[in-house]
Amino acid sequence: MKPAPFRYACPRSVDEALALLQAGGDETKVLAGGQSFVPLLNLRIASVESVVDLNRLDDLAYIKRDNDTLCIGAMTRHRQMEVSDEIRAAQPLLCRAAAEVGHLAIRNRGTIGGSLVHADPAAEWPLVAAALDAQFVLRSQDNSRTVSAREFFLAPLMTAIEPNEILCEVRFPVAPVGAVWGFQELCRRPGDFAIVAIACQLTLDDGGTCSAASLAVGGAHSTPLHVAEVEPILIGSQGDAAVMTAAAEKAAAAVDPSGDVHGSADYRRRMVKVLTQRALKEAWAQKSKRVLQ
Amino acid sequence: MAEAQFAESQTIRVRVNGREYEHEVPVRRLLADFIRHDLGLTATHLGCEHGVCGACTIIMDGESVRSCLLFAVQADGAELQTLEGLANGDEMHPLQQAFWDNHALQCGFCTSGFLMSAVDLLHKNPHPSEEEIRYGLSGNLCRCTGYANIVKAVQAVAEQSQS
Numbered sequence: 001m002k003p004a005p006f007r008y009a010c011p012r013s014v015d016e017a018l019a020l021l022q023a024g025g026d027e028t029k030v031l032a033g034g035q036s037f038v039p040l041l042n043l044r045i046a047s048v049e050s051v052v053d054l055n056r057l058d059d060l061a062y063i064k065r066d067n068d069t070l071c072i073g074a075m076t077r078h079r080q081m082e083v084s085d086e087i088r089a090a091q092p093l094l095c096r097a098a099a100e101v102g103h104l105a106i107r108n109r110g111t112i113g114g115s116l117v118h119a120d121p122a123a124e125w126p127l128v129a130a131a132l133d134a135q136f137v138l139r140s141q142d143n144s145r146t147v148s149a150r151e152f153f154l155a156p157l158m159t160a161i162e163p164n165e166i167l168c169e170v171r172f173p174v175a176p177v178g179a180v181w182g183f184q185e186l187c188r189r190p191g192d193f194a195i196v197a198i199a200c201q202l203t204l205d206d207g208g209t210c211s212a213a214s215l216a217v218g219g220a221h222s223t224p225l226h227v228a229e230v231e232p233i234l235i236g237s238q239g240d241a242a243v244m245t246a247a248a249e250k251a252a253a254a255v256d257p258s259g260d261v262h263g264s265a266d267y268r269r270r271m272v273k274v275l276t277q278r279a280l281k282e283a284w285a286q287k288s289k290r291v292l293q
Numbered sequence: 294m295a296e297a298q299f300a301e302s303q304t305i306r307v308r309v310n311g312r313e314y315e316h317e318v319p320v321r322r323l324l325a326d327f328i329r330h331d332l333g334l335t336a337t338h339l340g341c342e343h344g345v346c347g348a349c350t351i352i353m354d355g356e357s358v359r360s361c362l363l364f365a366v367q368a369d370g371a372e373l374q375t376l377e378g379l380a381n382g383d384e385m386h387p388l389q390q391a392f393w394d395n396h397a398l399q400c401g402f403c404t405s406g407f408l409m410s411a412v413d414l415l416h417k418n419p420h421p422s423e424e425e426i427r428y429g430l431s432g433n434l435c436r437c438t439g440y441a442n443i444v445k446a447v448q449a450v451a452e453q454s455q456s
Contacts, residue, residue, distance in 0.1 A: 001342060007299035008320035008366060016297055024299065038362040039343035042323070050299050051320075055367055079356075103432025104413060105347065108356040109363070190431045 003041035007050040014060065014168060017052055018141045022164050024050040030166055031055070032075060032114030035106050060113070060168060065090055070172045074113025082107060090174045093132070093181040093201060097124040100183075103191040113167045116152070119159045119223075122193040124185070126153055127218035129170065130226045131199035137169040138162075146171075153223035178203045178211070180286035182279030186219075186271055188262070194219040195263045196271040198251070198279040202234065208287050210234050215247070215276065220257040220268045227254045230276075239284035248276035305369040309334065310378030318365045325349040327365035328375060336376035336405045340434070347433030350406040351375050357413035376405035379412070387450045388412065397446035399437035407433050411447050420451055 007024075011017040021028055027049035031037060040046035054060060060075035063086050070090045072081070081087055082098035101107055101115070101124050115125040116136065128134075129149035136147045138161055152160050161167060175181070185197040200215035213234035217225045230247040237243040257268035304317045309332060316331050328337050328351070340346035342361050349360040352374040379386040385393065388411050398404045407430060414421065414429035421429060426447045427440070435443065 002323065002326070003321045005301065005319070005321055007301055008303070008364070009297045009299045010366070011297040020297060020299070034362050034367075035344060035359075038364075039345075042343050042361065053367065103347070104417075104429055105350050105357040105359050105410060105432055106344070108413075109358050190428050 001042050001044055003038075004044060004047045006041075006048050008053065009050070010053045010056055012056055014057060014139065014166065015141075017054060017057060017166060018139060018164070020050075020052045021166065022141045024052065026163060028052060028163075030117075032117070033077065033110035034114070035102065035110035036114065036118040036120070054113075054166070063087060065174065068174045068176075070094075070174055072112060072170045072172070074116075074167045074169060075111050076113075078102070078107035078110050078112065078115075079104075081112060091132070091172050092175070093128060093183060093199065094172065096181075096183045097128045097199065100124050100185055100191075100194075100197075106191070112170055116149075116170065117159060117161055117167050119153050119157050120193060121153070121156050121221060121223050122195070122197070122219035124194070124197065124218070126224040127194075127197055127216055128183075128199050129172075130224040131214055131216035132172050132201060133214065133226070134173075135171040136167055137171070138165045139168050140164045140166075149224075150226050155222050175201065176203055176212070178205060180204055180283045182282035184275040184279040184282065186275060196220050196268050196275055198272070198275045200276075200279050200283055202280075202283045204284070204287055208238050208284070210237055210239065215251065215279070217251055217255055217272055217276075220255040220272050222256070222258075225255055227251045229254055234280070239280065239287075244277050244280045247280060248273040251276040303366045303369070305366055307365075307368050307371055307373055309373045310375060316365075320364060320366050322365045323361050324351075324363040324365045324368050325360035327368075328360060328373070331365075334375050334377050338402055338405055340402070340406075345434070346403070346406070347410060348403050348406040350409040350433065352409055352412060355416075357410050374409075374412075376408055379408060386412075387453060388415075388446070391446040391449040391453075392443070395442045395446040395449060397438065397442040403433060403435045407435065407443055411450075414447070415451060415454075419454055421447070423448060426451075 029048045031053045060073040062073040064071045078101040134149040181201045185194045197218040203212040229250045233247045252273040257265045259265040306315045338348040340348035344362045351360045
């Protein structure tokens with residue numbers, strides 16, 4: 001199908017985009033990479049009066065490291081993140097997640113900001129943002145505020161962003177010394193949305209004992225879910241099987257999945273346990289690699 | 294530069310397969326429809342029209358994109374390549390020749406999308422493994438071939454460029 005008629009503007013600066021968004025009124029939407037939004041328009045699931053296209057805002061496409069923070073412009077494309085040496089050095093989990101987003105042609109065009117604001121609970125960026133407690137810089141014409149990823153996602157496709165706001169920057173903490181990570185995604189075909197996905201980061205000391213942990217679940221809850229309950233189980237442990245199983249059971253108990261054609265609620269919950277175990281195992285297996293570096 | 298305004302139509306200039314075009318288009322016109330209907334370049338096919346099947350894949354400014362997920366106005370100033378721009382006169386592009394040699398198509402509907410995706414895949418990774426080829430082409434759907442011969446064809450080109 002084809003989209004219903006709308007009005008379109010293509011600003012050249014963030015200020016201009018914010019002014020257009022404010023002037024356009026309630027039925028004005030922001031177009032980022034368009035890899036989720038345009039299908040909704042084509043299928044006429046969504047219709048809008050006006051579209052503000054951010055694709056010519058080159059000042060929103062950047063990857064910058066500022067001490068312990070990795071600042072990523074919201075219009076940075078998945079592909080740029082997948083192959084960025086700067087990201088690979090500072091927070092390699094992001095490169096791993098980027099490679100799982102859609103297909104090559106989707107990654108060439110889709111953006112991290114677009115994916116986060118679209119807020120599909122099975123998408124990779126919301127999951128990783130929740131796992132690493134990313135901070136989102138939201139701007140409107142007369143305000144700028146920072147919202148934590150763990151407070152940003154409210155429900156499937158619903159976030160804390162206001163209609164007159166644009167997500168401008170995503171800030172990830174740089175992986176601390178001793179950080180290892182796990183990323184596990186279950187889907188039927190490469191590039192599909194996850195049935196269930198897990199992202200975790202652990203900080204291990206030289207002996208392999210965990211001093212900090214964070215873990216999030218995607219695809220098995222109405223939002224990407226940060227599971228704080230696993231942290232006291234993991235911290236102080238050396239990653240033996242019993243600990244991983246206990247943490248995985250906590251994660252499975254924390255989610256409230258819904259079932260669909262790809263998998264029942266019960267299946268998803270079981271997969272949360274399986275994939276959490278695998279993600280933790282993957283993370284601890286990086287211990288030896290880390291020492292060599 | 295003039296301030297951006299909301300508009301219902303816009304004049305765009307694009308370069309497609311080396312040729313300049315200037316057209317006024319409604320802003321809601323999909324790039325795929327612009328290429329097919331306004332420019333008459335019908336090698337680019339539309340299957341699902343919502344970014345799933347990959348049939349409409351083209352190269353925009355050097356990278357593969359789904360032309361059903363872009364509006365024509367977004368391509369203003371861009372350099373596009375469609376399947377029509379792949380062959381060199383009567384001489385087929387190595388990927389086209391390999392598709393021919395390996396019987397990598399049956400009905401042919403998906404073929405132009407596969408070829409354009411394969412162009413980008415080999416551009417980014419000139420010597421992919423079979424697994425990397427399958428992963429790289431996973432965004433294109435074919436209902437006839439079972440994919441085996443498509444993978445073989447891309448492998449053949451990757452090997453040619455190695456020797």
